[in-house]
Amino acid sequence: xxxxxxxxxxxxxxxxxxxxxxxxxxxxxxxxxxxxxxxxxxxxxxxxxxxxxxxxxxxxxxxxxxxxxxxxxxxxxxxxxxxxxxxxxxxxxxxxxxx
Amino acid sequence: xxxxxxxxxxxxxxxxxxxxxxxxxxxxxxxxxxxxxxxxxxxxxxxxxxxxxxxxxxxxxxxxxxxxxxxxxxxxxxxxxxxxxxxxxxxxxxxxxxxxxxxxxxxxxxxxxxxxxxxxxxxxxxxxxxxxxxxxxxxxxxxxxxxxxxxxxxxxxxxxxxxxxxxxxxxxxxxxxxxxxxxxxxxxxxxxxxxxxxxxxxxxxxxxxxxxxxxxxxxxxxxxxxxxxxxxxxxxxxxxxxxxxxxxxxxxxxxxxxxxxxxxxxxxxxxxxxxxxxxxxxxxxxxxxxxxxxxxxxxxxxxxxxxxxxxxxxxxxxxxxxxxxxxxxxxxxxxxxxxxxxxxxxxxxxxxxxxxxxxxxxxxxxxxxxxxxxxxxxxxxxxxxxxxxxxxxxxxxxxxxxxxx
Numbered sequence: 040x041x042x043x044x045x046x047x048x049x050x051x052x053x054x055x056x057x058x059x060x061x062x063x064x065x066x067x068x069x070x071x072x073x074x075x076x077x078x079x080x081x082x083x084x085x086x087x088x089x090x091x092x093x094x095x096x097x098x099x100x101x102x103x104x105x106x107x108x109x110x111x112x113x114x115x116x117x118x119x120x121x122x123x124x125x126x127x128x129x130x131x132x133x134x135x136x137x138x
Numbered sequence: 139x140x141x142x143x144x145x146x147x148x149x150x151x152x153x154x155x156x157x158x159x160x161x162x163x164x165x166x167x168x169x170x171x172x173x174x175x176x177x178x179x180x181x182x183x184x185x186x187x188x189x190x191x192x193x194x195x196x197x198x199x200x201x202x203x204x205x206x207x208x209x210x211x212x213x214x215x216x217x218x219x220x221x222x223x224x225x226x227x228x229x230x231x232x233x234x235x236x237x238x239x240x241x242x243x244x245x246x247x248x249x250x251x252x253x254x255x256x257x258x259x260x261x262x263x264x265x266x267x268x269x270x271x272x273x274x275x276x277x278x279x280x281x282x283x284x285x286x287x288x289x290x291x292x293x294x295x296x297x298x299x300x301x302x303x304x305x306x307x308x309x310x311x312x313x314x315x316x317x318x319x320x321x322x323x324x325x326x327x328x329x330x331x332x333x334x335x336x337x338x339x340x341x342x343x344x345x346x347x348x349x350x351x352x353x354x355x356x357x358x359x360x361x362x363x364x365x366x367x368x369x370x371x372x373x374x375x376x377x378x379x380x381x382x383x384x385x386x387x388x389x390x391x392x393x394x395x396x397x398x399x400x401x402x403x404x405x406x407x408x409x410x411x412x413x414x415x416x417x418x419x420x421x422x423x424x425x426x427x428x429x430x431x432x433x434x435x436x437x438x439x440x441x442x443x444x445x446x447x448x449x450x451x452x453x454x455x456x457x458x459x460x461x462x463x464x465x466x467x468x469x470x471x472x473x474x475x476x477x478x479x480x481x482x483x484x485x486x487x488x489x490x491x492x493x494x495x496x497x498x499x500x501x502x503x504x505x506x507x508x509x510x511x512x513x514x515x516x517x518x519x520x521x522x523x524x525x526x527x528x529x530x531x532x533x534x535x536x537x538x539x540x541x542x543x
Contacts, residue, residue: 062237064162064209067146068155071164073211075262078239080164080211082152 047133049123051105054134056096061130063089072130081130088121096134153390156398159444162208162434164398165374167412170198170226171218171404172508175247178270178281179520180309180350182413183403184341185218186510192404195225197425201402202233204430212239212262216412218404218508221248227256234262243268243307245285246292254295258302266305266333267292272320276313280350283516293328304330305372309337312349315356318363322371333372336379339471339481340413342509344501346520347472357484358383379464379480382457393466396421396443400434403506408433410443413467416504450477457485464488473501 049055057063060076069083072092083089091108098104101122110118125131146158173188174181193201205213213233220226221244233240241264249257249265257263267289271277274286296304306325308314314321318334325332339347352360361380364373368388375389390398395411396419402408406424409415421440422433434440452458463469464480472481473495479487 062209062211064211066155066160067158068148068152071160071209073209075211075237075239078212078262078264084152084155085149 047126049101049119049126049131051101051119051122053100054095054098055101055104055122055126055131056134057092058129058132063093065089072125074128074130077129079128079130081125081128083125084121088118091118091122092125092131095131153392156390156392156394157444157446159397159440162210163400165214165394166205166210166400166402167214167216168201168402169216169218169404169412170220170229171223173222174217174219174245175222176219176245176282176285177510177514177517178342179346179518180270180280180311180337180341180343181509182338182340182343183218183415184504184507184509186514187508188218189405189508193406193424195228197406198225198229199232201406201424201430202229202236202238204424205233205238206236208431208434210238212241215240215242217243219245219247227253230260230263234260239263241266241305244292245281246289249292249295251295251299254292254299254301257296258299264303264305265296265301266307267296267330268307268309269321269324270309270311271314272317272324276317278516278518279520280311280313280518282514282518285516293330297328297330304328305333306330307333307335310334310352310360311337312352312356315352315360318360318367322367331372332370333374335374336376336465336468338413338465338468339501340467341415341504341507344471344503351482354484354486354489357482361387361484376465379461379482380484381460382455382484384460386460391460392462393464395419395466396440400440402430408437410439411467413465414470415506416470416502418470418502419467448477450475451491452477452479452487455479455485455487471501471503473499 061072061074063070063072069085070089072081072083083092087108091104094108095101095104098107105115105118122131147154169183171188171192172185174185177186220242230240239262243266246267257265269277269289270280277286308321322332337351357380361383364387365385377387378391381387381391395414399411400408401412402424408421410419421437424430449458449463452463464483466476468481469476474481474491479491481488481492
């Protein structure tokens with residue numbers, strides 16, 4: 040089923056998760072992401088980014104995920120850009136705050 | 139000489155990562171049968187007759203199971219004409235049920251109203267209708283009499299059934315290169331999407347390549363057309379050799395053979411790419427121990443294709459980084475060295491290389507040929523072959539063969 044959810048601009052202070060219809064395939068450089076709904080492919084270009092995407096759902100927001108995964112301060116703007124791209128292609132989606 | 143184990147760079151451009159290969163292909167083509175109702179003059183796989191060794195239903199299911207394990211999320215299914223396999227619809231459902239989406243190419247022969255409705259109801263399936271002319275005249279000369287009508291009837295049925303994202307797949311030739319806007323209009327008429335790909339001298343394509351491959355001027359027009367319309371048109375990233383005109387075209391500008399692309403043929407043989415059905419590019423067979431995964435990850439051929447390639451004669455060309463020497467199959471089947479220019483090099487080096495070939499040289503040909511040997515209804519007339527050979531000599535000319543002396 041194609042998700043009817045629209046594209047939401049990325050805000051790192053909000054809770055996010057890997058989209059439910061997305062699968063990650065490990066690759067030597069990171070991972071390939073495939074969206075079963077819109078059939079788009081994306082590439083996660085570092086292994087740390089893969090860990091970030093996979094653990095987004097376990098943290099209150101994207102910023103705290105960066106901290107938990109040990110993303111160096113200097114690289115955070117690049118990670119915000121990478122997640123914003125993934126949000127645009129619906130590979131990650133906003134998470135309803137858990138009850 | 140000591141073998142150097144290639145060292146994959148960390149970070150950097152994706153295209154550089156792809157050169158070293160992936161753990162599983164991104165774009166896997168699977169030809170289900172060599173059988174085909176048509177006899178297109180440029181068939182890349184020399185299809186026509188079924189091969190008795192083709193994978194059984196159970197073996198095909200085992201391949202799908204393996205693709206699911208390897209997380210190959212979709213396959214491009216073709217042939218031959220895949221829908222003439224009696225188990226085609228079963229295999230389609232089986233693949234989709236195992237998280238392997240299917241995009242299949244067809245000439246439309248089996249896409250009646252009922253099948254069109256079935257497809258419209260199915261998720262994760264894409265249909266691609268082959269058409270090589272925007273008019274029946276241009277199309278049928280290459281694909282055979284009646285094939286334009288068959289394809290457009292299928293498009294009508296799919297549109298009527300509400301099937302989304304249907305593709306019309308065009309191989310660009312000298313005859314149809316001037317019809318790109320017409321193709322776009324035709325495709326729009328059915329609410330479909332246009333896909334154009336490069337014509338290679340593979341299979342029977344080698345027989346007609348000199349006559350059908352686009353001229354240098356047509357390549358320039360095609361490049362300009364792609365820059366203007368590229369966002370709404372699919373290309374399978376097959377025109378990357380045109381990037382040497384200046385601006386890089388959207389998509390992957392790299393030969394993906396054995397790196398991100400491969401072909402499983404109807405008998406289970408794995409080749410580096412769909413345009414390279416030749417023993418030199420045969421990496422293994424899915425029936426052997428370890429199956430497809432072992433072939434993809436461990437075959438010597440693929441390891442070789444994933445090690446850094448030299449540009450050979452192209453190394454000193456300012457455009458090498460844009461086109462990366464072009465298409466391996468196009469070079470191979472025109473008898474050019476693999477580390478030199480593409481025969482259609484837009485800087486003109488290909489023509490020079492073709493002219494400099496040894497006069498004695500016979501370009502390599504595949505020994506794998508399933509072309510029809512008997513008459514085929516509607517056989518294309520491009521080569522001047524009559525659709526059915528005359529039964530008796532005098533059917534052609536009442537005086538033929540008579541010695542009137």
